[in-house]
Amino acid sequence: MHGDFSNITFSPDRGYSAVFDLQGRVGLDADRNEQTAILLHQLRGALADLMGPHAGPAGPGLGFAITDPAAADFTIGAGRYYVDGIGVGDSAETTYAKQPHAVLDVAGADKLPRGRYLVYLKVWERHVTEVEDPRLHEPALGLHHPDTSSRAQVVWQVRAVPVPAGEVSLEGWVEEWIAAAASMDHKGVLQVRARRPQDADDDPCAAPSDAGYTGENQLYRVEIRSGGTPKDGASFAWSRDNGSVIYPILATDGPVVQVSGLGRDRHTTLEIGQWVEAVDDAVSLRRELGWPRPAAPLRQVVDLDVELSTVTLDAPPPAIDLEGHPYLRRWDHTPPGKSPDGAIPVTEAQAARKDMGWIPLERGIEVRFLAGERGKPQRYRTGDYWVFPARRTLGDVIWHHPQGSGPHGVVYHYAPLAVVQGEEVTGWRTAFALPLTHGL
Structure with a gap:
């Protein structure tokens, strides 16, 4: 993220579970940001362990249903879904062309493929300052005060990719494509x-x-x-x-x-x-x-x-x-x-x-x-x-990778939603059942 940080110190392989402030010491933005990163890593890891790589709540809460395919559009249903433990929500039904987190050229480069294609969900986090979201500005501090903080925003986009023609194991191809898209390998060292x-x-x-x-x-x-x-x-x-x-x-x-x-x-x-x-x-x-x-x-x-x-x-x-x-x-x-x-x-x-x-x-x-x-x-x-x-x-x-390192980001997360061919939609979402609750 393009933030004004002194350092980015979180590393999951260290196994840290908490950051402790020590009395009378200087406070660092890196320490507080690492505490947040530790908690998010633990929470999302636990959710992914319980739900799998992608799933949503069974019933009406299961979001991102793909319906009503047309030549240049389809409908995206409202609801919740989790990708690698990251929760995303579509608060209202929308369409491929009008989805809120994508700027699409639906008449050109982003035109839906012909024939059979995979519809997938792409999720990542981006850095947001008060320039991108003026509501983060506190007017009481004055119009030209230095910004006090920024935010990480979970972004989701529904995209489409053509399925190869000919005899292909659809299930195997979908799994391989999703894994390859999410991989950080071969992106440079x-x-x-x-x-x-x-x-x-x-x-x-x-x-x-x-x-x-x-x-x-x-x-x-x-x-x-x-x-x-x-x-x-x-x-x-x-x-x-x-x-x-x-x-x-x-x-x-x-x-x-x-x-x-x-x-x-x-x-x-x-x-x-x-x-x-x-x-x-x-x-x-x-x-x-x-x-x-x-x-x-x-x-x-x-x-x-x-x-x-x-x-x-x-x-x-x-x-x-x-x-x-x-x-x-x-x-x-x-x-x-x-x-x-x-x-x-x-x-x-x-x-x-x-x-x-x-x-x-x-x-x-x-x-x-x-x-x-x-x-x-x-x-x-x-x-x-x-x-x-x-x-x-x-x-x-300070560089802890003498043999070189792949990119530190951006980390994109992917989940298959459906395979579309003409007016036929084959759903690819996974649902998990919420546990029953009992009174004491």
Whole structure:
């Protein structure tokens, strides 16, 4: 999530069950956020153990029934459902074209497949600030106060994918497709290290004399901009603030964008030469696909007007919806040469070649993407990301994966709902029976 966090410390393999505050100690956002993550992990794990990977309450509460298929639409029933223990609810009957958490091009890229197709439920969490949801703002604190907190929102979308023609075991194919879609394998492997740059400041007050990292305390984010393989043009961007520095958009006029402000301090001030991404609700809800496909190119800041709070970009940003809570997100990378999307091309290296393929970010930090077995290229997914802290006192990054790590997110969860062919619907939902209660 693109939050302004000091660190993200939760790891399920540690087996922690609680976080204890100690008297008289400094409170950290990371500790409180880890406590929430521990409880959610335990709750969702218990629900998945009891219900299975996907199920809903038997009876009228079982949600997401697929009915009334037409050439370009179908009905999605109201009710509850659980996917990997994550509860989702459709409070009112809706349709494929009008579902609340999807921005669909039903006449083009999102048109329902012809012939037989699988209807599935896709669930994940996204980060929401008061820019996306103004109701999070507390007016008593003033119009321009720093935001106090943000939220994680469970998002669900009903999508469709064609079933292969010919003789195929439908049950086996559905299970395999759902498992492959949810898998985080082959989405890229990243390594991170810090090496002291040759032009580093040797002032002992700035960092330890043997420091590899010579910057401040930061939470770095490496995010895939355009997916596919390196040959397809896979690319990435990085941020030293976890991609959390944003500027709400008020109006646009070609390449000139008016924002609510250019930053609250020297760390968040937008500067000429930096690269930004235009985001609205449609982009946020289709991060893994890009909108339009592939991810829209980044734009470079070529001029600023502090008095008018306007930003002039090197080209007009992609069309955005001013009613869709738009903003500019700042990225801190510098793309090499003429980058087609304003990002850095993904290049891969073999793990055995320890000093080959490293890509410098800044202040000694380097990353590299590892190829798969026998040099097979990885296939990256737009929106997937890695986060890692860098600490001045250590003069290093904190990275617990010397052999490399797959993406830290986004984690998508999938459940089959139905198979549709013409007007025929074969249900694929699972129901669990609520236990009977008895009086004392």
